[in-house]
Amino acid sequence: MRRLIVERTDAFLGRCRYVADLGAQRIASPTLVARRGDRMDAIVENRLPQPTTVHFHGLTLSEAQDGAGFDAIGPGATRALRFEVKNRAGLYWFHAHPHGFTAEQVHAGLAGLLVVTDDEDHALDTALALAPGNRLVLALADARVAQGVLRPYAPSALDCLHGWFGNRALVNGALDARLPVASGWVRLQLANTCNARGLLLAFQDGERDGASVPFFLLGTDGGLLAAPVPLERVFLYSAERVDVAIDVSGCRNVAAVSMPFDPRHQTRGGSLAHRHPAREQYPPLAAAGICAAPAGEAVDTLPDGAGIALFTLNVGGAARAAPPQLPSKLSTLPEAVAADATPRRIRLDFDERAGFLIDQAPYRADEIAFSVARGAHEVWELRNSPISMPHPMHLHGFGFRVLRRRGTFGPARALAVDGSGRLPTDLGIKDTVVVWPNETLWLALDFALPEDAAFRGRQRYMFHCHNLEHEDGMMMRNFAVT
Numbered sequence: 001m002r003r004l005i006v007e008r009t010d011a012f013l014g015r016c017r018y019v020a021d022l023g024a025q026r027i028a029s030p031t032l033v034a035r036r037g038d039r040m041d042a043i044v045e046n047r048l049p050q051p052t053t054v055h056f057h058g059l060t061l062s063e064a065q066d067g068a069g070f071d072a073i074g075p076g077a078t079r080a081l082r083f084e085v086k087n088r089a090g091l092y093w094f095h096a097h098p099h100g101f102t103a104e105q106v107h108a109g110l111a112g113l114l115v116v117t118d119d120e121d122h123a124l125d126t127a128l129a130l131a132p133g134n135r136l137v138l139a140l141a142d143a144r145v146a147q148g149v150l151r152p153y154a155p156s157a158l159d160c161l162h163g164w165f166g167n168r169a170l171v172n173g174a175l176d177a178r179l180p181v182a183s184g185w186v187r188l189q190l191a192n193t194c195n196a197r198g199l200l201l202a203f204q205d206g207e208r209d210g211a212s213v214p215f216f217l218l219g220t221d222g223g224l225l226a227a228p229v230p231l232e233r234v235f236l237y238s239a240e241r242v243d244v245a246i247d248v249s250g251c252r253n254v255a256a257v258s259m260p261f262d263p264r265h266q267t268r269g270g271s272l273a274h275r276h277p278a279r280e281q282y283p284p285l286a287a288a289g290i291c292a293a294p295a296g297e298a299v300d301t302l303p304d305g306a307g308i309a310l311f312t313l314n315v316g317g318a319a320r321a322a323p324p325q326l327p328s329k330l331s332t333l334p335e336a337v338a339a340d341a342t343p344r345r346i347r348l349d350f351d352e353r354a355g356f357l358i359d360q361a362p363y364r365a366d367e368i369a370f371s372v373a374r375g376a377h378e379v380w381e382l383r384n385s386p387i388s389m390p391h392p393m394h395l396h397g398f399g400f401r402v403l404r405r406r407g408t409f410g411p412a413r414a415l416a417v418d419g420s421g422r423l424p425t426d427l428g429i430k431d432t433v434v435v436w437p438n439e440t441l442w443l444a445l446d447f448a449l450p451e452d453a454a455f456r457g458r459q460r461y462m463f464h465c466h467n468l469e470h471e472d473g474m475m476m477r478n479f480a481v482t
């Protein structure tokens with residue numbers, strides 16, 4: 001890829017896209033594929049009327065390449081993307097992250113997928129005897145649709161408080177996605193790219209009254225687990241990824257759905273409108289006149305936790321012999337090293353006037369909330385207040401391990417895999433993890449950075465909620481690795 005063009009395609013509805021310029025051809029809304037060790041060497045060209053950044057979510061990158069919110073590319077400006085893909089094979093993604101405009105730009109379509117592969121990853125496909133086309137890489141988003149037309153992003157104060165929820169699923173940008181697959185194993189790498197919606201992913205057999213079709217969890221944010229985990233449902237919050245295998249033999253169509261659940265959005269009333277100085281300086285992406293819904297037009301939305309159809313697998317071709325057994329071992333995960341020192345305690349709170357807070361403070365772009373020594377091992381204790389919302393917390397630059405959960409709400413606790421209260425997705429390497437109201441999580445972090453010249457000196461990163469309305473609502477902090 002020579003250039004990654006960031007452009008608006010529809011000034012009325014405010015839709016945007018990434019275009020990969022490969023020299024000989026251009027690919028709109030690309031899914032990028034790299035092998036571990038490959039180099040990215042491209043120019044980002046911002047053709048939006050707003051500042052933007054390109055954040056490669058989950059990758060180990062230097063501050064200069066991280067695309068963080070404090071490092072925007074102005075309208076008409078360019079920036080070099082130059083880094084080595086150092087991470088394990090897995091599904092990563094890239095999205096806009098300019099402070100104050102993230103929710104609007106991601107909702108507009110500025111979210112793409114990056115699949116990183118390696119020999120172990122290919123060996124798994126061989127072991128599953130995957131038919132051509134049976135490995136699918138999908139971004140799951142939601143949008144508001146009325147009379148068959150996508151509505152532009154125009155959050156109310158209540159949307160800013162709870163998050164922007166649509167009424168239909170978009171799968172790789174398409175409504176009503178029906179994906180042809182062959183009988184046998186299907187491997188799905190799924191990213192939740194919704195602004196705010198949590199998904200409780202399950203599969204249903206369309207021919208058998210929606211009977212549950214079990215599946216195996218193969219991997220999470222940072223690649224494969226040590227061993228597959230048999231499941232019937234899994235939580236996937238904003239920015240989290242799962243890699244699953246599902247045997248569709250004997251089925252004609254399998255529906256992927258988000259099951260209804262109580263997401264425990266609790267507030268003491270009130271609403272929250274975002275107030276960003278930067279938003280005064282640049283126009284919205286959609287035509288200003290239709291940003292507010294016209295009088296009399298109410299677009300029904302499905303709140304967080306409502307059941308929603310995601311996509312359908314249409315199983316074609318002749319049924320084949322029984323598919324091979326899943327391998328019992330998928331990968332070797334590094335041991336989680338829990339530091340002996342006192343945990344770093346981080347509180348998640350909400351204040352009716354100040355909004356969403358990390359350690360009692362809203363985001364300030366010029367602030368470094370805390371510093372961590374390069375190479376340090378730390379334990380972070382993340383505690384969400386009882387009257388709160390689920391917050392999918394994302395750490396830039398570093399994968400981490402979940403050690404323990406306490407106070408997890410019922411529907412999630414029912415999925416716990418061991419006495420530590422960990423969920424199936426907690427068994428892998430994570431970069432985003434949901435913290436439910438009244439829940440406390442303990443994470444093990446390793447702040448080692450690569451030796452390359454690019455990582456010399458102080459490196460600043462972000463820690464924030466990936467409910468994008470909360471993120472734009474200042475639920476974000478900068479920290480430094482020194």
Ligand SMILES: [Cu+2]
Nearest residue numbers: 391465467470
């Ligand atoms: Cu949040």
